[in-house]
Amino acid sequence: MAASRTERPEPAPARMRPRDVLRVGAAGLRTRPLRAFLSALGVAIGIAATVGVVGVSSSSGAELDRTLSALGTNLLTVSSGRTLLGEEAEMPPDAEAMIERIGPVESASAVGRVDGAQVYRSEEIPEEQTGGISVYAARADLLAAVGATVRSGVWLDGATLRHPAVVLGATAARRLGVGAAGPDVQVVVGGERFTVVGVLDPVPLAAELDAAALVGWPVAEEVLDFDGHPTILYTRCEEARLEAVREVLAATASPEAPNEVEVSRPSDALAAKQAAGRAFTGLLLGVGGVALLVGGVGVANTMVVSVLERRAEIGLRRSLGATRGQIRTQFLAESLLLSALGGAGGVLLGAAATTGYALQAGWPVVVPAWATAGGLAATLAIGALAGLYPAVRAARLSPTEALAAP
Amino acid sequence: MTPPTVSLVDVSRTYPGGVTALAGVSLEIARGELIAIAGPSGSGKSTLLNVIGTLDRPTSGTVRIDGYDVPALSDRGLSALRATTIGFVFQHFHLADRVTALDNVAGGLLYSGLGRAERRRRAAAALERVGLGHRLDHEPHELSGGERQRVAIARAVAGDPPLLLADEPTGALDSVSGAGVMELLHDLNASGTTIVIITHDREIAASLPRRVGMRDGRIVSDSAADPSHPSHPSDLTRSNQPTRPTDPSEPTDPSDPTGSTDSGDSGGRPAAGAVPGSEAA
Numbered sequence: 001m002a003a004s005r006t007e008r009p010e011p012a013p014a015r016m017r018p019r020d021v022l023r024v025g026a027a028g029l030r031t032r033p034l035r036a037f038l039s040a041l042g043v044a045i046g047i048a049a050t051v052g053v054v055g056v057s058s059s060s061g062a063e064l065d066r067t068l069s070a071l072g073t074n075l076l077t078v079s080s081g082r083t084l085l086g087e088e089a090e091m092p093p094d095a096e097a098m099i100e101r102i103g104p105v106e107s108a109s110a111v112g113r114v115d116g117a118q119v120y121r122s123e124e125i126p127e128e129q130t131g132g133i134s135v136y137a138a139r140a141d142l143l144a145a146v147g148a149t150v151r152s153g154v155w156l157d158g159a160t161l162r163h164p165a166v167v168l169g170a171t172a173a174r175r176l177g178v179g180a181a182g183p184d185v186q187v188v189v190g191g192e193r194f195t196v197v198g199v200l201d202p203v204p205l206a207a208e209l210d211a212a213a214l215v216g217w218p219v220a221e222e223v224l225d226f227d228g229h230p231t232i233l234y235t236r237c238e239e240a241r242l243e244a245v246r247e248v249l250a251a252t253a254s255p256e257a258p259n260e261v262e263v264s265r266p267s268d269a270l271a272a273k274q275a276a277g278r279a280f281t282g283l284l285l286g287v288g289g290v291a292l293l294v295g296g297v298g299v300a301n302t303m304v305v306s307v308l309e310r311r312a313e314i315g316l317r318r319s320l321g322a323t324r325g326q327i328r329t330q331f332l333a334e335s336l337l338l339s340a341l342g343g344a345g346g347v348l349l350g351a352a353a354t355t356g357y358a359l360q361a362g363w364p365v366v367v368p369a370w371a372t373a374g375g376l377a378a379t380l381a382i383g384a385l386a387g388l389y390p391a392v393r394a395a396r397l398s399p400t401e402a403l404a405a406p
Numbered sequence: 407m408t409p410p411t412v413s414l415v416d417v418s419r420t421y422p423g424g425v426t427a428l429a430g431v432s433l434e435i436a437r438g439e440l441i442a443i444a445g446p447s448g449s450g451k452s453t454l455l456n457v458i459g460t461l462d463r464p465t466s467g468t469v470r471i472d473g474y475d476v477p478a479l480s481d482r483g484l485s486a487l488r489a490t491t492i493g494f495v496f497q498h499f500h501l502a503d504r505v506t507a508l509d510n511v512a513g514g515l516l517y518s519g520l521g522r523a524e525r526r527r528r529a530a531a532a533l534e535r536v537g538l539g540h541r542l543d544h545e546p547h548e549l550s551g552g553e554r555q556r557v558a559i560a561r562a563v564a565g566d567p568p569l570l571l572a573d574e575p576t577g578a579l580d581s582v583s584g585a586g587v588m589e590l591l592h593d594l595n596a597s598g599t600t601i602v603i604i605t606h607d608r609e610i611a612a613s614l615p616r617r618v619g620m621r622d623g624r625i626v627s628d629s630a631a632d633p634s635h636p637s638h639p640s641d642l643t644r645s646n647q648p649t650r651p652t653d654p655s656e657p658t659d660p661s662d663p664t665g666s667t668d669s670g671d672s673g674g675r676p677a678a679g680a681v682p683g684s685e686a687a
Contacts, residue, residue: 011474013482016516016517019522031502031503316494322489399462
């Protein structure tokens with residue numbers, strides 16, 4: 001017997017190189033490609049959903065920013081509200097001129113509702129079918145003030161302001177069945193025939209003009225009994241002094257009853273609409289998160305089954321000298337790889353969906369980097385969580401038990 | 407004098423529930439031996455192999471493998487010991503499907519700390535050594551049973567471990583392939599590797615220089631323990647000829663080779679747990 005030998009120091013296991021860890025993890029997936037693909041698909045769908053939702057909402061936000069920067073955010077509108085007694089308030093006829101005297105105001109324009117005037121396609125239309133179209137008297141500089149564009153025909157000019165000519169808003173034109181402006185296209189406004197000289201594009205900053213028939217201020221006064229009181233004033237002012245202008249606007253437009261007018265900034269309304277959309281995006285994001293969770297459960301399931309099926313392999317690796325830690329690392333690596341594959345596929349899918357949707361809607365394509373990075377980080381977290389339990393179980397398996405498995 | 411590769415003193419292994427797989431086994435295997443451990447199913451020979459292979463820890467007793475005190479080592483230490491010192495060959499090969507022979511063998515060196523290129527180089531050399539130099543790129547399903555077991559042996563010896571443990575290496579093979587595998591193991595032993603083979607094939611046990619018989623968790627015979635008993639296969643073969651079946655014996659066969667050898671021993675049945683003199687081997 002040679003029991004008197006001195007103790008040898010405990011042998012230390014060799015470290016596995018990161019590339020080998022990766023290779024071993026990938027080998028586990030390669031042997032069952034269909035299963036790996038399906039469980040990666042679960043994660044991919046979750047990631048694609050979240051990236052797509054964020055991408056589409058970001059793209060629509062970018063579109064709004066583009067619209068606003070084209071239209072300008074320096075537009076303030078003053079509209080007449082109601083008196084304390086509930087009657088319709090009136091702004092004085094010289095309100096527009098007074099506003100133009102405020103220093104930072106660059107331009108001002110106005111429309112005035114022509115009360116009682118209705119618009120019909122022809123005299124044959126029954127009187128009660130008004131189509132909900134309002135008739136407004138408009139100044140020549142209205143178009144520039146609200147940032148509207150003419151889709152067909154021309155805007156009112158010095159001559160047509162005084163003649164029975166009308167420019168229709170986009171909605172009004174559709175309701176009247178007017179496709180394009182022309183010298184022979186006529187509609188009946190307040191009982192008189194007016195020639196449609198132009199049709200507008202939708203006006204994002206002054207949506208009230210979409211359902212309006214716009215006629216010249218002078219012709220409205222002469223032919224349609226317009227009282228000359230402006231209903232809505234459109235004011236462009238220096239962006240930096242906008243708040244200051246806003247404070248004095250009501251008092252300037254209606255010195256006698258400043259509380260009877262409402263001052264608003266249409267670009268704010270658009271932004272608010274966008275914010276409301278964002279809340280909906282949050283909801284969709286939650287749905288995407290749930291999908292991601294389900295995908296994670298799929299990965300965990302795959303890993304648990306994999307550990308059960310591969311007991312013999314685990315036993316073999318232990319007999320070849322793998323430590324518990326190395327077995328744990330192998331299955332964790334496999335799980336991480338699986339969900340990373342799903343995550344990468346999901347990001348690509350989500351980006352593709354965003355691109356398709358945005359291009360089809362004519363928006364700029366925006367896939368935020370934070371969404372991509374966040375999606376990938378989420379998949380890695382999911383992979384780690386899903387793989388942890390199976391990996392620990394695999395590592396705890398005793399080598400003899402594992403080898404005894406068929 | 408070099409220390410024995412394997413040294414077990416009074417080793418017991420009981421499982422929860424009171425099953426005793428090993429009951430006071432003492433065994434010493436010197437460097438360079440080629441030894442068969444034979445016995446019926448449930449005799450404890452697989453447990454003995456697991457203990458020698460450090461895959462299982464004894465309930466009591468001393469186990470020294472290559473000079474290391476096994477019960478004193480941590481799980482990490484045992485893993486490292488297996489990676490450097492012990493090669494395993496299994497009855498059912500345990501080869502990875504859809505992986506070439508070369509990569510199967512190279513995978514056996516994964517925990518040795520060698521780089522991939524070196525692992526593949528050594529794997530190619532090991533496959534050359536087992537006579538499969540022309541089958542490097544073949545996957546297990548493209549190989550015969552005998553070739554698969556050769557790949558498994560190549561994997562076990564690729565890291566040049568001093569100790570090779572084979573659990574029924576021919577159990578799943580036809581006799582011609584089995585003979586080829588045994589020839590390979592003899593060659594490996596001739597080049598210096600200590601080899602322990604578990605088998606219940608009498609012919610195979612008989613062909614090895616040293617035979618240890620097991621029953622009920624004890625060593626009931628050791629051809630090296632009794633100098634009067636010649637370490638010659640003809641003994642076993644002769645004594646078993648009348649009852650030897652063509653197939654591997656039934657586990658409960660009363661004419662078990664180890665048992666009948668014992669009864670023929672002039673020195674009588676060695677006491678179970680007796681320390682065999684390894685010098686005699």
